[in-house]
Amino acid sequence: MRPHIGDLLRGVKRTFGEVIVPSLTDPFAVEQATFMALVLEHIVARWDQAEEFHRVENTELRQALSEAVERLRSASQERPDVRSLLEAISRRVDEEDAAGHLPRTPETVAQANVALKEYLSKLLECIEDGTGADGASETRRVVHACHAYMKRQLEREREWVRIGEFNW
Amino acid sequence: MEERLRTFLQSQIPGATEVAISGLQRRPGGASRESWAFDVSWKEDGKALGRQCILRRDPPASLLNSDKTERSFEFRVLEAMESRPVSAPKAYWLDEKGKWLERPSLIMERVEGQPTPLPTYPSNGDPVIRQRLAPRFVEILAHIHQSDWNALGLSFMGAPKPGTAAAQQQVALWEGAYRNDCLDCVPILDAAFRWLRRNLPATDQVALVHGDYRSGNYLYDGTGRITAMLDWELAHLGDPMEDLGWACMKFWSGGGLAVGLMPRDELYRRYEELTGTSVDHRRVSFYEVLGNVKMATIALTGVKSFCEGKTTHTMLAMVGFMVPRLLADLVSQLDL
Numbered sequence: 037m038r039p040h041i042g043d044l045l046r047g048v049k050r051t052f053g054e055v056i057v058p059s060l061t062d063p064f065a066v067e068q069a070t071f072m073a074l075v076l077e078h079i080v081a082r083w084d085q086a087e088e089f090h091r092v093e094n095t096e097l098r099q100a101l102s103e104a105v106e107r108l109r110s111a112s113q114e115r116p117d118v119r120s121l122l123e124a125i126s127r128r129v130d131e132e133d134a135a136g137h138l139p140r141t142p143e144t145v146a147q148a149n150v151a152l153k154e155y156l157s158k159l160l161e162c163i164e165d166g167t168g169a170d171g172a173s174e175t176r177r178v179v180h181a182c183h184a185y186m187k188r189q190l191e192r193e194r195e196w197v198r199i200g201e202f203n204w
Numbered sequence: 205m206e207e208r209l210r211t212f213l214q215s216q217i218p219g220a221t222e223v224a225i226s227g228l229q230r231r232p233g234g235a236s237r238e239s240w241a242f243d244v245s246w247k248e249d250g251k252a253l254g255r256q257c258i259l260r261r262d263p264p265a266s267l268l269n270s271d272k273t274e275r276s277f278e279f280r281v282l283e284a285m286e287s288r289p290v291s292a293p294k295a296y297w298l299d300e301k302g303k304w305l306e307r308p309s310l311i312m313e314r315v316e317g318q319p320t321p322l323p324t325y326p327s328n329g330d331p332v333i334r335q336r337l338a339p340r341f342v343e344i345l346a347h348i349h350q351s352d353w354n355a356l357g358l359s360f361m362g363a364p365k366p367g368t369a370a371a372q373q374q375v376a377l378w379e380g381a382y383r384n385d386c387l388d389c390v391p392i393l394d395a396a397f398r399w400l401r402r403n404l405p406a407t408d409q410v411a412l413v414h415g416d417y418r419s420g421n422y423l424y425d426g427t428g429r430i431t432a433m434l435d436w437e438l439a440h441l442g443d444p445m446e447d448l449g450w451a452c453m454k455f456w457s458g459g460g461l462a463v464g465l466m467p468r469d470e471l472y473r474r475y476e477e478l479t480g481t482s483v484d485h486r487r488v489s490f491y492e493v494l495g496n497v498k499m500a501t502i503a504l505t506g507v508k509s510f511c512e513g514k515t516t517h518t519m520l521a522m523v524g525f526m527v528p529r530l531l532a533d534l535v536s537q538l539d540l
Binding site for chain 1: 229230232387389390392394516519521522524525527535540
């Protein structure tokens with residue numbers, strides 16, 4: 037069926053830019069309209085990529101956390117705080133693995149990602165001082181892997197905001 | 205709004221008759237505070253008087269939470285700065301609790317001049333104007349930092365003790381805002397806060413810190429004269445290196461120049477000449493990291509206000525798009 041969402045968004049953006057904005061005279065309204073045009077530009081370009089964007093982040097987060105659990109399991113024997121955190125992470129990742137097969141809205145996946153990122157940050161805070169001499173090299177590897185994920189995600193986000201980017 | 209303003213000003217100028225408001229118009233910009241321009245005229249003892257004003261009013265929600273940037277603080281700083289050569293607008297009237305104007309508000313002098321459209325002087329801007337702005341930009345900063353805040357009655361802002369307290373207070377302030385006022389978890393920001401907590405610099409210097417000292421927050425005229433230094437809402441007592449770190453952030457370094465005006469070395473040299481204080485590079489670097497964290501937190505706070513429907517300012521939807529650039533600078537600074 038036409039028009040589909042992309043048709044509608046492009047049409048609204050066109051009308052907004054060619055009819056509404058030129059008719060405005062109040063400076064504050066003009067400013068707001070300019071921001072709205074940026075929002076529309078972004079939505080037109082990204083609305084059908086949002087699911088993939090959040091899903092990729094979800095997959096990478098689960099991978100990074102699973103790897104951390106595997107690597108640190110034995111090294112964390114002397115650190116009960118790390119051990120219990122790893123158990124909690126493991127449970128959360130398992131839940132997420134199961135949910136990953138179900139249809140979910142981009143917002144639901146994004147919300148799940150927030151929880152996974154909180155675990156990632158907690159883990160880094162916990163292990164940055166080390167997990168004991170025996171686990172030093174494994175800990176370094178995990179920290180490195182987590183930082184690598186953070187940088188990959190940052191690059192994706194930089195690309196994501198490239199359209200409609202607000203240069204203040 | 206016009207009638208509210210008229211009634212408020214009538215209450216503030218007891219002998220005034222025929223108080224009239226004209227030209228009331230909301231101004232663009234001002235994502236952290238609503239900004240309205242207007243003229244007020246009245247008669248007093250048979251004389252016709254008037255002022256050109258800016259009303260700064262707390263919005264329902266904004267980039268910055270009101271409890272961190274109270275209007276009364278800003279008003280008292282502006283009052284104190286009247287005796288200093290820092291081109292601050294005169295503070296006229298304060299509605300501290302929003303009794304008259306719905307939300308906490310202050311009214312100040314409307315100064316002629318234009319702001320830079322971005323928080324940096326444009327790289328394609330007039331080089332002659334840039335050359336005139338740069339020395340005055342540093343001169344005003346030096347005057348702010350050399351202010352005797354105790355004698356000016358600003359000790360109510362709370363002076364940090366010597367040591368790491370100044371840095372610690374700022375880290376705690378912005379980490380609190382991040383934890384309480386942001387919707388998302390940002391692991392790079394979490395890492396940056398951990399780094400900041402581990403690397404607090406010590407100082408026994410306590411100065412009045414502007415808190416948002418950059419291009420975009422001053423007005424200048426066609427000759428390159430700075431006519432007003434604005435946006436004092438983040439002013440506090442702290443480490444003077446904080447303002448230098450903020451001004452040196454890559455985020456607003458147009459064409460590789462600090463705030464688009466001058467190379468970092470020149471900023472340091474001029475500052476040292478004017479204040480007689482050596483620039484502590486380590487502390488400046490710390491406050492550059494804090495600056496990126498602070499700016500990202502401010503942006504994320506605005507996004508939350510927008511997402512929760514607490515504001516109709518569309519700019520707050522878009523400020524979140526600035527965050528990845530700030531995070532990229534943090535990755536580089538912290539060598540993640």
